[in-house]
Amino acid sequence: MVISMDSFIAIFLISLIVSISGNLSVFRKASFLIASVSHSALAGVAFSLFLSSQGISVDYFVVAAAFAIAFSAMATVFSKFHDVDTGVSISFALSMALAVAFLSLTRNLSGKIWSFLFGELYLITDKDLFYLILTAVMVLLLFGIFYEKLLFYLFDPEGSEASGINVKFLDFILILIISLSAVSVIRSVGAILAYAIFVAPAAIGKKFARSVKQSFIFSSLISFSCLYAGLLLSYSIPISASALSALIASALYFALMIKKS
Amino acid sequence: MAIVAKNLRFSYGNKIALENLSFEIKEGEFVAVLGPNGAGKTTLLKCIIGILKADGEIRVLGKDPRKDKEVLRFISYVPQRSSISIDLPITVAEVIKMSSKNFEEGIVEELGIKDKMNTLFRELSGGLQQRVLIARALAKKPRIILLDEPFNGVDILSQEKIVEMLEKIDATVITVVHNVNPVLHAVDRVMLLNRELIAFGKPNEVFNRENLLKAYKAEIPIVICEEGLAHPLYGDQHG
Numbered sequence: 001m002v003i004s005m006d007s008f009i010a011i012f013l014i015s016l017i018v019s020i021s022g023n024l025s026v027f028r029k030a031s032f033l034i035a036s037v038s039h040s041a042l043a044g045v046a047f048s049l050f051l052s053s054q055g056i057s058v059d060y061f062v063v064a065a066a067f068a069i070a071f072s073a074m075a076t077v078f079s080k081f082h083d084v085d086t087g088v089s090i091s092f093a094l095s096m097a098l099a100v101a102f103l104s105l106t107r108n109l110s111g112k113i114w115s116f117l118f119g120e121l122y123l124i125t126d127k128d129l130f131y132l133i134l135t136a137v138m139v140l141l142l143f144g145i146f147y148e149k150l151l152f153y154l155f156d157p158e159g160s161e162a163s164g165i166n167v168k169f170l171d172f173i174l175i176l177i178i179s180l181s182a183v184s185v186i187r188s189v190g191a192i193l194a195y196a197i198f199v200a201p202a203a204i205g206k207k208f209a210r211s212v213k214q215s216f217i218f219s220s221l222i223s224f225s226c227l228y229a230g231l232l233l234s235y236s237i238p239i240s241a242s243a244l245s246a247l248i249a250s251a252l253y254f255a256l257m258i259k260k261s
Numbered sequence: 262m263a264i265v266a267k268n269l270r271f272s273y274g275n276k277i278a279l280e281n282l283s284f285e286i287k288e289g290e291f292v293a294v295l296g297p298n299g300a301g302k303t304t305l306l307k308c309i310i311g312i313l314k315a316d317g318e319i320r321v322l323g324k325d326p327r328k329d330k331e332v333l334r335f336i337s338y339v340p341q342r343s344s345i346s347i348d349l350p351i352t353v354a355e356v357i358k359m360s361s362k363n364f365e366e367g368i369v370e371e372l373g374i375k376d377k378m379n380t381l382f383r384e385l386s387g388g389l390q391q392r393v394l395i396a397r398a399l400a401k402k403p404r405i406i407l408l409d410e411p412f413n414g415v416d417i418l419s420q421e422k423i424v425e426m427l428e429k430i431d432a433t434v435i436t437v438v439h440n441v442n443p444v445l446h447a448v449d450r451v452m453l454l455n456r457e458l459i460a461f462g463k464p465n466e467v468f469n470r471e472n473l474l475k476a477y478k479a480e481i482p483i484v485i486c487e488e489g490l491a492h493p494l495y496g497d498q499h500g
Contacts, residue, residue, distance in 0.1 A: 027346065027349055029346070148359070151351070151355070151359070152359045154346060154349065155345060155346050155349050155351055155356070155359070156340065156344070156345050156346070156359075157344065158312070158338070158340040158344050159338055159339070159340050159345075159359075159394075159397075160359075161312050162310045162312060162333065162336070162338035162340070162407075163333060163337075163338070163360065163401075164330045164331075164333035164334065205350075206348070206349070206350055209350040210350065210352075210381060211350060211351070211352055211355065211381075212349065212350055212351050212355065214350065215350045
């Protein structure tokens with residue numbers, strides 16, 4: 001029962017990525033955006049499978065990233081008409097409808113979507129690892145460059161705008177970070193279970209941390225532990241590693257919240 | 262002049278929030294803006310900083326804030342606490358450093374929050390949270406400070422500390438208030454709004470039955486204090 005070096009590195013990178021994106025979306029009070037973005041990435045994967053079935057070879061990551069960014073931008077625009085929840089929900093429904101539509105039109109390859117739905121943490125390929133490294137670098141760079149402005153904006157949107165910060169651009173950066181993160185983990189954690197790995201550790205971190213930096217550190221440690229434990233357990237229990245990780249993360253969240261209250 | 266506005270007009274869709282608003286505010290003046298809910302008080306502050314693009318003419322420190330964002334370097338804005346994400350795990354020091362990394366310690370000392378620097382913002386009382394937001398605004402050493410309802414949910418001690426500090430600073434202060442009384446002795450002029458300018462002048466010139474009736478569409482009792490200042494008594498004080 002030895003975890004491969006590739007899986008270990010993947011878990012480490014995923015923990016970094018989900019800690020940043022999870023915290024940003026929880027701080028933005030738009031954690032449901034993670035679920036919506038993951039599912040729009042799924043629509044992108046379905047579209048790339050559809051294209052493959054038509055003999056057009058495209059990279060799933062590029063298409064999924066384009067879908068995720070476009071749909072999260074759309075959710076932000078929809079949010080202006082009602083509220084964030086409504087905007088995100090409509091975008092979520094639209095992306096799922098598209099995913100189903102593309103899969104219906106795809107022959108032979110539609111079975112491949114399962115690995116993107118539920119993830120395959122123990123079957124990380126070199127390509128997946130490359131995308132994880134690429135995403136981690138981009139997310140860390142964006143986060144490092146815009147950290148102070150993002151913090152100001154997330155704490156006080158009006159005050160930050162009044163101090164001259166371009167909040168529309170910052171919202172785009174947020175969307176970009178969250179979209180890239182969701183796409184990068186779709187192969188390992190899966191679109192359906194990504195939500196738990198992004199949001200539960202971040203919500204715990206936010207609740208227990210004594211500073212913003214601590215919240216990021218806590219949530220990355222929690223994500224790492226949940227993913228590692230999920231992967232280890234999956235060798236003895238016939239349940240997928242990502243499902244076990246999501247179960248552990250959710251159970252930990254409920255247990256700690258009950259203890260805290 | 263700190264601010265010059267001529268025929269300022271702003272609408273949210275078909276709903277007019279401000280119309281034909283013209284006024285001038287000198288540098289160093291302390292002005293309270295008041296009026297009923299929906300009178301356009303917050304809208305006015307947002308037009309001054311250019312977040313909302315009003316029609317008409319507006320000059321802030323000689324610049325048009327709708328086009329020239331550089332002017333925002335000299336302005337601090339303290340929004341209503343309700344618009345802030347209070348539950349973030351952010352310390353008082355982190356909040357103040359948002360506007361200036363090298364702020365003067367005297368500010369936090371005078372506002373009585375020096376020993377709270379490592380405390381989480383969310384663990385402070387409403388009054389202390391407001392003092393932190395004022396400290397953040399002052400850390401920038403602004404030439405103009407705009408405050409939106411700084412006394413909402415704030416205890417008397419914090420109100421006094423905040424007013425004391427605002428009186429002392431070398432800046433133009435414009436504060437939107439629901440209840441003008443905590444700040445009345447400190448202000449130079451008061452602006453009474455109800456979408457249009459009802460009156461703008463010294464408290465005793467503004468607070469009379471006619472102006473208050475026009476602004477609030479209700480009889481507001483006025484009492485004269487020992488110092489001879491007219492104080493409007495709102496519902497929340499005698500209700």
